[in-house]
Amino acid sequence: MMKTPNERLSINAYLVFFLVHTAQIGLGIVGVQRVIFVEARQDAWIAVLLSGLWIHLVVFVICQTLKLSEHDNIFSLHTFVYGRVFGWIANAAVVVYFLMAYTSILLGYVEMALTWMYPDFPLWGGALILVILTVYALYGGGFRLVAGVSFLTFFMAIWVVVVVFQPLKYAEWIHLLPIFEATPKQMMNGVLKTSYTMLGFEVLYIIYPFVKEKERVHRYAQIGVMLTTFLVAAVTVIAIAFFSPKQLDVTIWASLSMFTIVKFSFIERFEYIVIPLWLLVILPNLLMFMWAMTRGGKALFRIKQKYGLFLFACLSFAVAIIFEKRATINEFIDQVGWYGFWLSFVYPFFLYVFVRMKTWAKGSTK
Amino acid sequence: MKWFIVVMLLLSGCVSPRVLERQGIITAAGFDKKGKMYEGGSVMLSFQTTGSSMSEVIEATNKTSKGLRQDLEAQTSHDLGSGQIRAVVYGKELAEEDGIFGLTDTLQRDANIGSLVYLAIAEPSAKQVIKSKKHEDTPDIGTYLYRLIEKNLRSESLLAATLHEFIHSYYDVGKDPVLPCLSLRDGKPIIEKVALFRGDKFVGTVRLDESFYIKMLASEYNTGLKNITVPRDDVAPLLIKKKGKKVNIVFNEIRTKRKIKLISQKPAPHFRVTVKLQTEILEMSEKIKPIMQANIHVLERAIEKQMKKEIEQLLSKLKAYNTDPIGFGQIYDHSVRRLQLTDKQWYKLYNNAKIDVDVSVSILRTGTID
Numbered sequence: 001m002m003k004t005p006n007e008r009l010s011i012n013a014y015l016v017f018f019l020v021h022t023a024q025i026g027l028g029i030v031g032v033q034r035v036i037f038v039e040a041r042q043d044a045w046i047a048v049l050l051s052g053l054w055i056h057l058v059v060f061v062i063c064q065t066l067k068l069s070e071h072d073n074i075f076s077l078h079t080f081v082y083g084r085v086f087g088w089i090a091n092a093a094v095v096v097y098f099l100m101a102y103t104s105i106l107l108g109y110v111e112m113a114l115t116w117m118y119p120d121f122p123l124w125g126g127a128l129i130l131v132i133l134t135v136y137a138l139y140g141g142g143f144r145l146v147a148g149v150s151f152l153t154f155f156m157a158i159w160v161v162v163v164v165f166q167p168l169k170y171a172e173w174i175h176l177l178p179i180f181e182a183t184p185k186q187m188m189n190g191v192l193k194t195s196y197t198m199l200g201f202e203v204l205y206i207i208y209p210f211v212k213e214k215e216r217v218h219r220y221a222q223i224g225v226m227l228t229t230f231l232v233a234a235v236t237v238i239a240i241a242f243f244s245p246k247q248l249d250v251t252i253w254a255s256l257s258m259f260t261i262v263k264f265s266f267i268e269r270f271e272y273i274v275i276p277l278w279l280l281v282i283l284p285n286l287l288m289f290m291w292a293m294t295r296g297g298k299a300l301f302r303i304k305q306k307y308g309l310f311l312f313a314c315l316s317f318a319v320a321i322i323f324e325k326r327a328t329i330n331e332f333i334d335q336v337g338w339y340g341f342w343l344s345f346v347y348p349f350f351l352y353v354f355v356r357m358k359t360w361a362k363g364s365t366k
Numbered sequence: 367m368k369w370f371i372v373v374m375l376l377l378s379g380c381v382s383p384r385v386l387e388r389q390g391i392i393t394a395a396g397f398d399k400k401g402k403m404y405e406g407g408s409v410m411l412s413f414q415t416t417g418s419s420m421s422e423v424i425e426a427t428n429k430t431s432k433g434l435r436q437d438l439e440a441q442t443s444h445d446l447g448s449g450q451i452r453a454v455v456y457g458k459e460l461a462e463e464d465g466i467f468g469l470t471d472t473l474q475r476d477a478n479i480g481s482l483v484y485l486a487i488a489e490p491s492a493k494q495v496i497k498s499k500k501h502e503d504t505p506d507i508g509t510y511l512y513r514l515i516e517k518n519l520r521s522e523s524l525l526a527a528t529l530h531e532f533i534h535s536y537y538d539v540g541k542d543p544v545l546p547c548l549s550l551r552d553g554k555p556i557i558e559k560v561a562l563f564r565g566d567k568f569v570g571t572v573r574l575d576e577s578f579y580i581k582m583l584a585s586e587y588n589t590g591l592k593n594i595t596v597p598r599d600d601v602a603p604l605l606i607k608k609k610g611k612k613v614n615i616v617f618n619e620i621r622t623k624r625k626i627k628l629i630s631q632k633p634a635p636h637f638r639v640t641v642k643l644q645t646e647i648l649e650m651s652e653k654i655k656p657i658m659q660a661n662i663h664v665l666e667r668a669i670e671k672q673m674k675k676e677i678e679q680l681l682s683k684l685k686a687y688n689t690d691p692i693g694f695g696q697i698y699d700h701s702v703r704r705l706q707l708t709d710k711q712w713y714k715l716y717n718n719a720k721i722d723v724d725v726s727v728s729i730l731r732t733g734t735i736d
Contacts (some may be wrong), residue, residue, distance in 0.1 A: 116477045136370065170530065177700040244538035260481040261530060269449070269480055 013216035015147045020059075020201050020224035022150035022284035027108040028197025029232055030278065033239035033254040040190030041245070042175060043182040045236040047190030051198055052229025054191070058348050059201055059225055063218040065352045066208045069359050074205035074351075075299035081354045088300065095296035097336075097343050099312065101199065102289040103319045104336040106130050107329050109282050110320075112253060116275050127320040133283075134290045135313045139306065143210055146291050150284035157281045160274060161231065164238060167258040171241035195345055196337030197232055200285065201225055202344040206292045290316075386413055390444030393421070393508025396492030397434075397469055398457035403427050404469075406434040407496045409508045412444050421506030423497050431472050448476065452512035453484045454529075455548065457492040458561075458568060467536055467566035473529055481530035484515045487561040487568060489549045500554035511555060515546055518557055521590055523578035525560075536566055540695015540712045544580065547571050564689045565709065572683065579673075579680050582622050582641060583692045591618050591648070594676075600668035604654045604661055614651035615669065617729075621645070626694065628701040634718035635698050639677075641724070646731040662729055670725045677723045690716055 036044040071077045074094060079087035110126035118126075137145055182190065204221055211217050239254045251257050262270035290312060297308030323329050390410040398405040407425040414420065426437030439446055454473065456466045466485075473479050488495040501510035518524040526535065527546050535543040547561040560577035562570050572580070578592055593616045598605070601613055623642045630636045647657075647665075657665065684690065695712040699705060 119477075170534075172534075172696075174696060174700045178703050181703055244534045244541075246537035246539070247534060257481070263480075263482060 010210050010212045011147045013213040016220040017224040018150040020221045023200030023203045023288045024228040026282045026285040030255045031253045032197040035193045036190045040182045040186050045233050048233040051191045051194040059221050061348045062204050072209045098289045098293045100336045103316045104333045105285050124321045131317045134286050146287045153280040167261045195341040199340040390446045391450045392448050394453045396455040396496035398492050399460040449478045452508045455486050455488045455492040458489045461568035465566035483529045484527045486546045486548050495555045523574045525581040539707050541693035542689045544691045562689045570687045596668045596672045616649035617645040618648040636720045638722045643727045666727045669727045673725045
C-alpha cells in the first residue's frame with residue numbers, strides 16, 4: 001500500500017475543479033462535433049448532455065468508492081480487491097490506458113498543428129518537443145505543478161469561448177430541427193462517441209489522495225464536469241447550426257474551421273491564434289496523464305516517479321512515431337476512446353461493487 | 367535548464383522564414399475552361415524595398431488547380447502565397463459545364479486560405495475580369511473585387527458570396543448557392559446580375575432587383591434601396607395629376623422579417639411565405655398629395671400588391687431554372703420528421719410546390735416632407 005502524501009505535496013480542494021475540467025477538455029472538443037453528428041445527426045447535442053449526466057453519476061460513484069476503505073487510489077484499490085497478481089495486471093491495464101491517452105493527445109495535437117500551420121515540419125519533431133516539455137515540467141514540479149498549470153491554463157484559454165459566438169452570424173438554426181429525431185440506437189452511439197472528448201475525470205482515482213479536504217472533492221469534481229458538458233454541448237449546437245449537415249460530415253476540426261470566420265481588424269486569421277493557444281489547453285492533459293503514468297509505474301515496479309518519468313516519456317515517444325497517416329491516427333484515437341469508455345464510464349460501477357464486497361467480507365471475518 | 371530555454375528560442379526560427387520582398391501575394395485568382403484543361407490566372411502583388419507595391423497577372427493552363435499553381439510558380443521569381451487571396455472568379459462557361467465545386471473544395475481544403483474569400487462568376491470569362499486594368503484607387507484588381515463585393519453585400523441586394531456560404535449551400539439539401547456575376551462595362555468589372563446555381567453548376571442569372579427578393583426571402587434583410595413601379599390605378603387616390611401610366615417609388619432603409627412555413631406536404635409541398643417589411647419613402651416619380659395617416663395605407667397596399675406580383679414572378683423564374691436559392695427544400699427537410707431528403711427528390715417536389723406569398727408593408731417615414 002502506498003503512503004498518503006504529506007501536507008507539503010497536497011492541494012486545496014477547489015483545484016480539483018480545474019484538474020478535472022482541464023483533464024477533460026483537450027483535443028476532443030476541437031473535432032468532436034463531426035464524430036457525434038455522424039451518429040446522432042441534429043440531436044448530437046442531446047447525446048452530449050446524456051453523456052454528461054452519465055459522467056455526473058460516474059463521478060459520484062468514484063468518490064463513493066474512494067471513501068469506502070483506507071485505500072484511496074486506484075492502484076492500491078486494485079491490489080486490495082484482486083490480490084497481488086491480478087491487481088498488478090489491472091494496474092498495468094490502467095497504466096496502458098494512460099499511455100494510450102497521452103500518446104493520442106500528443107499525436108492529435110501535433111497532427112493538427114502540422115496541417116494548419118507547419119506542413120513541412122516532421123511529425124516526430126513535433127511529438128519530441130511536446131514530450132520534452134512534459135518531462136521538463138514534471139521533473140521540476142511534480143503534482144503541484146500539474147495543479148498549477150491546469151489552474152493557469154484554464155484562465156488563459158477560457159476567453160476563447162467568447163469568440164465562438166462570432167460564427168453565429170452565419171448560423172442557420174433550422175438545422176437543429178426536428179428535435180428528437182434520432183433513434184435510441186443512434187443516440188446511444190452518439191453518447192459512446194462523445195466519450196473520448198469527455199474522458200479525463202478518471203484522474204480522480206489518482207489525485208484523490210493528494211487533496212487536503214477530502215469531503216469537498218466530490219462537489220468540485222461535479223462542477224468541473226458540469227462546465228465541460230456545457231462547453232461541449234455549446235460547441236456542438238453552434239457547429240450544427242453553422243455547417244450544413246453534409247459539410248459537417250467531412251469537416252475534421254469543426255471548431256477550428258468555425259474560427260476561420262472570425263476576423264478582427266488587427267488579425268485576419270484567428271485560427272492561427274487558436275492553434276498555438278490550444279497547446280495551453282492540452283498541456284494539462286499531457287502533464288496529468290504522464291504524471292498518472294508515473295504514479296502507476298511506482299505501484300507496478302516500485303520505481304521512483306523521477307525515473308518512471310523518463311521511462312514512460314521514451315515509451316510514449318516510441319509509440320507516437322509509429323504513426324504517420326491521419327487515417328491510422330484516427331483509428332488509434334477511436335481505440336483510445338473505446339478503451340476509455342469501458343474503463344471510465346462502465347468499470348467504476350463494477351469496482352465499487354467489488355470494493356464493497358471485499359470490505360464486507362473482510363469485516364465479517366474479523 | 368537555462369540552456370534548454372535558449373535552444374527552444376533558437377529552434378523556433380527554424381520553420382521556413384518568409385521575407386516580404388520575396389513574396390508574391392496572390393490577391394485574386396480566375397479560372398476558365400479551355401478544352402479539357404483549366405486556364406487560370408492569378409493577380410500577384412509584390413512589394414518593393416522602396417515601399418511601393420506592384421501587381422501583375424500571371425497565367426497558366428493545367429488539368430488541376432494545384433497544377434496551375436505549379437505552372438504559375440515557374441513564371442515568377444517570388445514565392446507565391448495564397449493566404450491573402452481575396453476573390454476567386456470563375457468563368458461562366460466553366461461554371462455552366464463542369465461545375466465549380468471541385469475548385470472550391472481545394473480552397474476549403476487548403477488551410478492557408480480563409481473561409482471568407484469571395485467567390486464570383488465572370489461573364490464572358492474570368493480572364494478578362496482578372497486582367498482588367500481598371501480598379502479605381504485600389505492597388506490591384508483583387509482588392510478592388512473584394513471591396514466591390516463586400517460593399518454590395520453589406521448595403522445592396524447582393525447575397526451570400528463567401529466561400530463558406532457557397533460550400534454550405536452546396537452541401538445543404540434543398541438549398542442552392544448563388545454568387546455575384548461580374549461583367550465588364552468599358553473594361554471595368556461591375557456587378558450587374560446574380561448567378562444562380564443548381565448544385566455547383568451555373569444555370570442562369572437574375573437581375574439585382576430580383577435578387578433583392580431572394581435576399582429578403584432567404585434571410586433577414588436590413589438597409590438598402592429598392593425601386594418599385596406600381597400601376598397608376600393602385601395609387602390613384604393619392605395622385606394630383608390623372609395622366610400617365612406607371613408610378614415609380616423608391617424606398618430606403620428597408621427592414622424585413624420573413625417567415626416560411628410548410629402548411630401541407632401532400633399532394634405537393636405547400637408553403638406560406640409571410641414577409642413584414644418596414645421602410646421609408648425616398649423618392650416618387652410624381653407629385654402626390656401629402657401623405658397622412660388616413661391615406662398612407664393606399665400606398666402601402668399598392669406596394670404590397672406589386673411586390674407580391676414580383677415575388678411570384680421571381681419564384682416561377684427560379685422554378686423554371688429548377689434552382690432553389692431561398693431554401694424551401696431545407697425548410698421542407700427540417701419540418702418533416704423521419705425524412706432523409708435527397709436533392710433529386712427535392713427537385714421533383716419543388717417543381718410542383720405551391721408557394722403562397724403574403725407581404726405586409728408599413729411605411730414608417732416619408733423623408734423630410736410628407
